Amino acid sequence: MTSSYTINRSKRRRHLALKVQHGELVVQAPWHMSEQTILQFVEQKREWVERHLSRQQQQLGRLQRRQWQTGERLRWLSEPLQLVVEHASRKQVTRQGAQLIATMTPRSHADREPRLSIVAWYKQQAHVWLDEFFAQWPEQHGLNPSGWSVGDFRSKWGHCTRQGELKFTWKLWIAPEWVVRNVVIHELCHLREFNHSRAFWQLVERHSPNFQDAEVWLRKHGITVLNADYLDYQV
Template sequence: MTLIYQINRSKRRRNLAIKVAKGKLEIQAPWHMPEATIRAFVNDKHAWIDKHLQRQRRQLDALAPRLWESGERLRWLGEPMTLKVATATRKSVERYGAELFVTKTARSQAVKEPRLTIISWYKRQAEAWLDDFFATWPEHHGLTPSTWSIGDFTSKWGHCTRKQALKFTWKLWIAPPWVVRNVVIHELCHLKEFNHSKAFWRLVEQLSPDYQAAEAWLRQHGVTVLNADYLDYCDENSD
């Protein structure tokens, strides 16, 4: 199989790096590195790259592209919800059991609605989840963020700032609850260890013993859960 890839050069980069995302291959390279050197590097990593590309493409092919229409499947904390869309005099969103009912107005832009209404719902629900989580988080752990909030990241689940503020993507709450909890604890541990050192991972393991399974889940499903064109994952070998 011939590998098709894009080269992204940077004057700050010193080494070659591979990025496999959304079923596509990018090579991050130093500014003046010869293309022959890059090509040799890709050929050397061909088997590894092909394995990951094929896995991601299988995941993408197994899901229908997101159209935000009635009948599509959404997820809240891993549980499937069927989307129901209607037109009304005002926008609204309510969850009833395994169904999410969303209304849009006749003037709503087809491209943006009901997507924006649903994303706003996810953000509110995620904020409430975090409020409940931190309300019961043991103080004796000594890990208390200054603030927490919800954003919309495309390539990461959350981050911690040096001002001890935590921020997470709303897409995280598509995942099962044990995975969500692990990500939150992961970022909390950065309040003490602002790195990914051995000391950091020891702290994560102490507070989230199943963190390795959660990290594996995130690596496996990030390609579709973080992808705005899908925002879902296949159930097989996932929970």
């Protein structure tokens, strides 16, 4: 049952909230709430928790835990790429057709490489993708960011700062291209509407008519795509 969970306490939080994330239950609680009150709350929500936990665990169970070894499947814009790890005198990552070849040097740390070089490859490719996207994005839409970057988030796809800068996680580019476009447009719309109001969603719909399908995709596959131990999804 749900006997194990992590409690995240916050001084700003007023109410209890439950979150099932990466196949685990996380309780967000106010700073001074007693363990007993939290336990009672979790017990009350037992059915909801179990339903979500088992769904997530099933989804994770259908995929292989990532080992970063030859033969594993990666994805670029949903297209499968077979990982090949080789040894050479120079460290590099190159894509050749449906293969992504990561070379390691004798001085590489076998347990950290090739993960680090592959993540760097994704970030770089994603940046190229974004540069091309924004080169084609019509200025007259009036949604023009002050800059964009690709980094890493644990549980979200993108972010728009008050300064008008857009940030994305490299993991987004594991998803199909129509989903990626949608996330970028979503963040762009925050330049005008810094909220999730009705006006915001209307603006999103104007620039991305299939945004609802994309939202469904992200909610469904985010569980495994954003999870650093999996970084993949089952169609």
